[in-house]
Amino acid sequence: MAIPYSKINDILLNWATNDPPIEDFTVENVLYAAGLDSSYYEIVLRYLMSKTGFELIPKKMLVCPSNHKIQAFDLDEDLEGELFDCFCGESDFEAEDFILVFSFTDDFKKDALKKKLMKNQEQRHLQLV
Ligand SMILES: [Zn+2]
DSSP states (O other): OOOOHHHHHHHHHHHHTSSSOOOSBOHHHHHHHHTOOGGGHHHHHHHHHTTBTTTEEEEEEEEOTTOOEEEEEETTOOOTTOEEOOTTSOOSEESOOEEEEEEEOHHHHHHHHHHHHHHHHHHHHHHHO
8 A cells, every 4th residue: 555655744744834833633634634545544644653753743632521622642641540621511531532643843843834935935936937
């Protein structure tokens, strides 16, 4: 199964330079944006995880029993025994349901912004000639 690397990287660059940057996105969000079906989940997940610490920071997003996003935590953060509330009225629930989310490292955001500026200048230059 071939991954469209450049397509995924373009999507990530776009999201990182969005104002404000798109944070806490899921593998599903990437699949959807790239027009890939769920059979690509595993391989795209592995690709995104390979960027850990360089471009992306994976986190676990706690969701309430009704599936609302509560808060993102480091993957190894221990939430044993802590209780959480949600705006929807669910309260005093334990951290049991998580979804995997990704955000961008500051370095990647800076680099992506630089690339975008260069691209824009190139395009402006091309239009002048
Ligand atoms: Zn809720």
